[in-house]
Amino acid sequence: MKTLVSDVVIEFRNVCFSYGQTPILVDINLSVPFRDFLAIVGPNGGGKTTLLKLILGFLSPSQGSVTVLGMSPEEARSKIGYMPQRPSYNTSFPITVFDMVLSGRIKSGFFVMGYDKNDRKAAEYALELTGLTDYKNARMEELSGGQVQRALLARAVVNRPLVLLLDEPTANIDVNGKMQFTELFSHLNQDTTLIMVSHDLDLFSKGIKRIACVNHTLYLHAAPEKGGPSSSFRCPAKEVCPVELLTHLHFNGNGLNHV
């Protein structure tokens, strides 16, 4: 899939979305190139998860269009890896880590045969990548919070997706764990486009290439390593924009003047 290197992987064109009468996203324009690492931040109810659901095709825009890899989101779904937030799955279900990761290899349609050798190999590889090989026969319930997040990541990457969507992957993880995740993401970013929703303020972690602040509208901030306050956009959502807050703290040394 090297032909995609310079291509736009995800494109939002004048996208609006509303639940009933309440507008959630207004006139979103965004193009994500191949191997981008985009972090999405913003307040609760600002539309971060809605944005992810539009990319996955679970929701369709009320106006405008979303294309993923040049296709509609539904068509592109098999090439997208998705790591959900923790509460979305049945926590007490009896399943081993290996079987859980393997389930990411399921094919769509009515009559699918069992998993074959390739599927098992892919699951072994994903476990190795996330450092869970020793836990492959453990029950999901027996894992710690960080290990669960790793297992969910392993399932998301088991299909070698071109785009990886991460919904708050490092929530409830300690600093050491977050650093390990950061390294893992940088590694994955070598051949995968990453889009990560995050509540955390540690946005200046290495690897993130762009930050989008979503609060009904979307503002792109330049790469945090390269850009000082002058090169990052002035974010109109500054009361809630952690990027704005942090650039102030970092570069002006005085966050109190912000508001």
Add this chain to the structure above:
Amino acid sequence: MSDITVFFREMPDFMRNAALAGILCSIACGSMGSLAVVNRMVMFAGGIAHAAYGGVGLAFFLALSPFPVILCFSLFMAFLMAFFTLRKQDRADAIIGAIWSGGMAMGIVLLDLTPGYNVDLMTYLFGSMVAVPASELWLMAGMNVLILFALFLFSNQFVLLSYDREMALMKGVPVTFLHFLLVGLMTCAVVITMRAVGLLLVIALFSIPPHMAEKYCRSIWSMMLLSSILSMVFTICGIWLSYVYNISAGATIILLASIAFGLENLVSVCFKNRLKRPEGGNSPRPL
């Protein structure tokens, strides 16, 4: 006659049928009960079992053979529940309550309207394993084969659907179809079990053995196997005790299961307390 081996060697035909019915029930309840427990659908099964009472009433009112009428009526009610709960899963209990009571009320009214009604209603409330004719055993066996075949065919999809519905949807698993299939299979299992242990006690066999099995299993399939075995032990022992002491078989089975459930919980609670690590004595777990 008190020795269980002697009992099974020399038991009369009707007891042999009862034992076979018990084994068939155990397979159906062990497998579908496990899926019901992990999907939090035990009350759904209870709803089907009670709504099936409407089918009993309908069969007697129309003077038809009870088993097929009960099955069709239960399937209809179950799909109705499945349809309404599919979109509103957080309100499933209210919908189940409505259909649970509605089906039962319909059964009572229809039986009231049936002229010269004198069937043994207790058969359907508390079951009568000793009254299961050989012909119905074949029907039950066929239903078991159907359940196991469907589980085999859709095994991976059922696992993903039960574990993570959102992911199943994303992966293109036919979620709606499988939801209805699950409900249909569960109804088959409920109707089979109803005949043996009665509709009021279906919930016990659907919840006790799978719940006991769950914590010892690493997959839904081993959970199904273990809970089927547990169910078989409860039903066979229950039948034997009911014969020896001349008490109701269905109630004896459930009582045995409940006692085992209580003991198992007691033992595991004591065991857990003994193994509890001292406060602060454990090193932090790796990521």
